[in-house]
Amino acid sequence: MLSRTPATPAPASERIAITLKALIDLARPAAGLTLHHKQLRAQQSGAYVSRFKGRGMEFDEARLYQPGDDIRSIDWRVTARTGKPHTKIFREERERPVFISVDNRSAMHFATRGSFKSVLAAKLAGLLAWSAQHHSDRIGGQLFSDYDCNELKPQNGKHAVLRFLNTLVNPTTRKSIHPSTLEHVLARLTQHARPGSLVYIISDFRGLNDKAETHLAKLSQHCDVVLIFVYDSLESRLPTKGRYRFTNDDRDVLIDSSDVQRVANYQRRFTERQQRVEQMAKKRGLAFLQCSTTDDPIQCLK
Numbered sequence: 001m002l003s004r005t006p007a008t009p010a011p012a013s014e015r016i017a018i019t020l021k022a023l024i025d026l027a028r029p030a031a032g033l034t035l036h037h038k039q040l041r042a043q044q045s046g047a048y049v050s051r052f053k054g055r056g057m058e059f060d061e062a063r064l065y066q067p068g069d070d071i072r073s074i075d076w077r078v079t080a081r082t083g084k085p086h087t088k089i090f091r092e093e094r095e096r097p098v099f100i101s102v103d104n105r106s107a108m109h110f111a112t113r114g115s116f117k118s119v120l121a122a123k124l125a126g127l128l129a130w131s132a133q134h135h136s137d138r139i140g141g142q143l144f145s146d147y148d149c150n151e152l153k154p155q156n157g158k159h160a161v162l163r164f165l166n167t168l169v170n171p172t173t174r175k176s177i178h179p180s181t182l183e184h185v186l187a188r189l190t191q192h193a194r195p196g197s198l199v200y201i202i203s204d205f206r207g208l209n210d211k212a213e214t215h216l217a218k219l220s221q222h223c224d225v226v227l228i229f230v231y232d233s234l235e236s237r238l239p240t241k242g243r244y245r246f247t248n249d250d251r252d253v254l255i256d257s258s259d260v261q262r263v264a265n266y267q268r269r270f271t272e273r274q275q276r277v278e279q280m281a282k283k284r285g286l287a288f289l290q291c292s293t294t295d296d297p298i299q300c301l302k
Contacts, residue, residue: 015115023126023165029298030130035098035137035198062086097154098132099193099223100125100164101142101185103203103230104171112234114293121202121230122168123297128200129161131301139164142192143171144185147178151192182207186215195222202228204235205277217284226287228300229277233292235270238263 014022062075065085078086102125108118115123125141132139140154141164150172152164178184182205193199199219205227219225238244238257246253257263274290281288291300 015111015119016109017116018119018122018169020165020169023122023168024162026123026126027130030127031134033127033131033298033301035128035131035135061089063089097138097140097194097197098128099140099142099154099189099197099199100128101144101189101199101201101203102168103201103205104143104145105180105206106146107204107206108230111232111293113232114295117204117230117232117293120291120293120295120297121228124202124228124230124291124301125168125200126165127297127301129164132198133158133161137198140192141167142185142189143167144180145171147180148172149180149185149188151188153192154194154197181212183209183212183215186212186219190215190219193219193223197223199223199225200228201225202230204230205273208273208276208280213280216280216286220284220286224287225284226289227277227281229274229288229290231270231274231290231292233294236267236274238266 062078063086065074065079065087069087073088075086075088102121104118104121108121109116111117111119114120129139129141136156138154138156139160140152142149142151144150148171150167152160152167154160155163182203186201189199189201216225238255241257243254243256243258246255255262255266278288280286289300291297
């Protein structure tokens with residue numbers, strides 16, 4: 001169900017399905033975004049500090065000299081102070097892979113106000129891809145539907161962004177005999193997102209369970225992970241009075257909001273899912289953002 005409101009000037013068609021032009025037009029506003037990262041640095045060969053230690057530009061630490069260390073890296077000040085030879089260790093400045101996972105399952109093709117969750121997710125992904133390109137990072141991603149899951153290997157340049165955007169607009173139609181559960185999708189993500197990547201997961205996180213959390217925990221050990229929780233206002237709170245009919249072209253659902261217990265159970269399920277994602281992010285040290293279908297995706301990322 002999608003209702004037109006005065007606060008949403010975009011035509012209904014643009015709020016139901018994303019277009020390549022809409023995603024390309026995000027390139028300019030994305031230039032003002034700063035990607036989430038704990039150790040953002042001034043741009044040189046790349047905008048981020050790698051977790052790999054070597055002879056780079058950024059000093060990391062001094063440690064005791066070990067046989068085989070380059071004598072040119074000896075930290076003479078620490079050596080003089082401690083009386084024991086110490087070696088300087090650096091972090092390399094390098095471009096960083098940005099991996100964007102986007103939920104395109106059937107439940108994402110829904111809204112009562114604003115844009116479909118799927119459209120919002122695509123716009124968020126587009127902004128992140130363009131921002132990564134502005135920071136000279138490699139862009140790759142994952143798009144998953146109910147019976148399909150595809151990954152794009154991170155690559156450099158505008159071509160990589162356009163390849164990713166085209167995948168969002170024209171997803172493949174291959175279908176597996178097994179549903180793409182969130183557990184299955186995150187398991188694949190741990191295999192495709194290389195260590196040191198900045199990983200964004202844009203989803204309503206339906207189907208989050210203990211096994212899915214285990215895969216996220218494994219991913220967070222080697223990558224910086226940002227969870228973006230997408231939702232519609234009706235999912236968080238039903239209207240207080242009335243009978244409402246919902247359809248997805250296959251079946252209809254009639255909800256009577258005067259049924260207090262049913263409404264309470266409905267809202268409890270959403271709140272539990274929302275809090276589970278947020279608490280898991282806090283526990284694992286992941287960044288957590290929320291974005292409603294009526295929100296401006298640019299403001300959400302800022």
